[in-house]
Amino acid sequence: MYLHRRATRPTRPTRPTSSTRRLWAGAVTAALALSLTGAAQASAADLNNAKNAGFESGLTNWTCTAGSGTTVSSPVHGGAAALKATPAGQDNAQCTQTVAVKPNSTYTLSAWVQGGYTYLGVTGTGTTDVSTWTPDSSSWRQLSTSFTTGSSTTSVTLYTHGWYGQAAYYADDVSVYGPDGGGGGDPAPTVPGAPSGLTVSGTTSSSVSLAWNAVSGATGYSVYRGGTKVTAVTGTSATVTGLAASTSYGFQVTATNAAGESAKSATVTGTTSASGGGGGGALPKHAVTGYWQNFDNGATVQRISDVSSQYDIIAVAFADATTTPGAVTFNLDSAGLGGYTVDQFKADVKAKRAAGKKVVVSIGGQNGTVSVSDGTSATNFANSVYALMQTYGFDGVDIDLENGLNATYMSQALRSLSAKAGASLILTMAPQTIDMQSTSNAYFQTALNVKDILTVVNMQYYNSGSMLGCDGKVYSQGSVDFLTALACIQLEGGLAPSQVGLGLPASTRGAGSGYVSPTVVDNALDCLAKGTNCGSFKPSRTYPDLRGAMTWSTNWDATAGNAWSAAVGAHVHGLP
Incomplete structure (x- = not known):
């Protein structure tokens, strides 16, 4: 979360930059949307017209620019080899193959890819050339699109490539399924065997x-x-x-x-277990989250009892790392908060909970350095957070690690905490925009790994410049489109609508950039939940169970006369 004991921080670099958007747009013209579905079932006469489609014969039939391509034995999607291509400088590691096709015919193009940004497409179709792409991915994912050849088209150029400055990509099991173009091709796949080890x-x-x-x-x-x-x-x-x-x-x-x-x-x-609930407990259908600052950085100094009643979840920022790997503690800044004592703090937490509110301890922040990277640190994290819950009366934990996390061991830690705390655990997250651009990112993976115990992900829609929306277009922060098109990535990427919230600054002083008026927040909530008040981007469907909104912070909100919570809070609680 922005501002951990300091007033400013540099704006996060934008990706892609404005100077590359024209190149970006040219690379993804006709089929920008990522397809996660498999290729269509081929007819009996169809075959894979691509040669050496699994790279089992090295780079035979393939040509890669600037020596960027090689074959590797790991990772592979099928067989014993896969392509690895590494962008460098002004080279995007493009690998091509000329594929024989039949005129006036429709073909399905697909490939399995992993690693850095990866593009797949064909040129020379005689009709509309097509391409598709995916952001970086730590696991194999299928790209798929289709094209139709022109009346005199007998060959097309199949290509894969990466993106400038991005990591190497891997490709395997490429296919151009359709009528035999006369050049023959790799044999069609056979039905796989039954899975074992379930x-x-x-x-x-x-x-x-x-x-x-x-x-x-x-x-x-x-x-x-x-x-x-x-x-x-x-x-x-x-x-x-x-x-x-x-x-x-x-x-x-x-x-x-x-x-x-x-x-x-x-x-x-x-x-299934006996007790129900899962993450969320007795939260209202639509909820507002606010971060409470355990420090004085120029915003209004508050006690927990001062926090507006519009806030349903109060995230206490922040816990501190200890010398024990993965373990955290909480140190109330009594001096910075005007002599606020630990006993008063505990009593205020108890009173908020009695009023139906949830109070969680937030881990991380701008300068947070908690590392959960192995089984021992995962256990230490779970044990220490649970101890804080017992000591201070916290309902759960908020994960706001802005310096990276390990999806495997953070997921393990959170499941261990859930086993201790039970079904009433409140589990929230506040990733930066870049952390939720793709399901392959560690934050997104963690959220999906613990989806069954997750309360809400309140992504920070600020300090991020421009980002890709779920339609593949680039949107700049500060607009309804930025909020809705980026929320769509989470909503269509596996999170339930009740697990998605919009995180915005409470005032212009709350973050370095990205503040929008409460009206913009309300319009974005309406667009996602009801399909009204949208900008140029309109989701393909509505999400009436959308959880709500979050702000940094209750203190900056109070500095501005609680204008944010009064407007956005009332709007969230008024959603159907």
């Missing part, structure tokens, strides 16, 4: 989490409950939600690719 990795009162072993040649997996398909995923884990408490369910998994679906795996039984 286990129950976790349960709550309303969900069961599953994990299984990867299947060679599979591009996705389907999860069945009691013989009925309930979800489809591309990875080797899934969480099935909406279940009844204290109930046993049988689960199976199948593997899929363009050739079809495997037989079902062996059945495993998962039993």
Whole structure:
């Protein structure tokens, strides 16, 4: 969260910069939206017209600019090899192949990619050239689009490339499925085998989490409950939600690719726990979060009892790291807060909770250096946060680590904390905009990993310059479009609407940039929840369960006469 014992900080660099947007736009012209769905089922006469599509024969049939491409044995999506291409300087690591095609025919283009920003496309179609792309990804993800050839088109140029200044990308199992162009091609995939190793990795009162072993040649997996398909995923884990408490369910998994679906795996039984609730407790459907400053930086000094009643969640900023890896503590700044004592603080927390409010301790901030990077530090984190909850009466924890986090071990720590605190745990997060641009980012991964116990993610829509929206367009902060198009990434990326909030500064002094009037916040909430008061971007659907909004901070709000909470708070609580 902005301002940890200091008044200013530099604005975060914008990505992409304005000087690269023209190049960006040219690279993603006709098919900018990322497709996470598999390629369409090929007909009996169709084949993969690409040669050496899995890079099993090195770079045979491929040409990469400036020596940027090579083949590697790990990571691979299928087979024993994959392409690795590394952008450098003004070279975007483009690798191409000329593919024979049939005129007046439709083809499905797809590839599995991982690593840095990756683009996939074709030129020379004789009609409309197409491309698609994805931001950086730490796991394999499929890009897919389609094109139609012109009346005299007999070949197209297939390409992949990365982006300037970004990390190396990996590509594997490229395909140009459609009628035989006369050049032959790689054989079509075969139906994969049934998954093995299916286990129950976790349960709550309303969900069961599953994990299984990867299947060679599979591009996705389907999860069945009691013989009925309930979800489809591309990875080797899934969480099935909406279940009844204290109930046993049988689960199976199948593997899929363009050739079809495997037989079902062996059945495993998962039993939900007895107590319900999950993250959120007795929170209202629409809630307002405010950060309370445990320090004096020029904003109004407050006690917890001074915080406006419009705030449903009060995040106490911040806990402090200790010398024990992963562990945190809380030190009330009594001197900076006019002699506010620990006993008074505890009593005020208790009174807020008695009034139906939630009070959580926030971990991190601009200068926070808490590191949870292994099993020991994960345990230390969970134990120390739980101890703070018992000591001060906190309802839970807020994760506001702006200097990076490890998704694996932070997820482990939060699940351990949940096991101690129970279903009433309040778990909130406040990532920066860059942290939620892609589901491959560690913050987004963490949120999805703990989705069944997560209360709300209040992304910071400030100090970020321009960012990509879910439609692939670049939006500048300070507008309704910036708020709605970036929120859409989370809403369509796996979080429930009730787990998404809009984080904004309470005044022009609350952050270095990104302040918008309460009217803009209210319009964005209306656009997302009701489809009204939108800007140029309008979501494809509405999200009436949207959780609400957050601000930095209750102190800056008080400095401005509580204008933010009076306007936005009333609007949030008035949403249907």
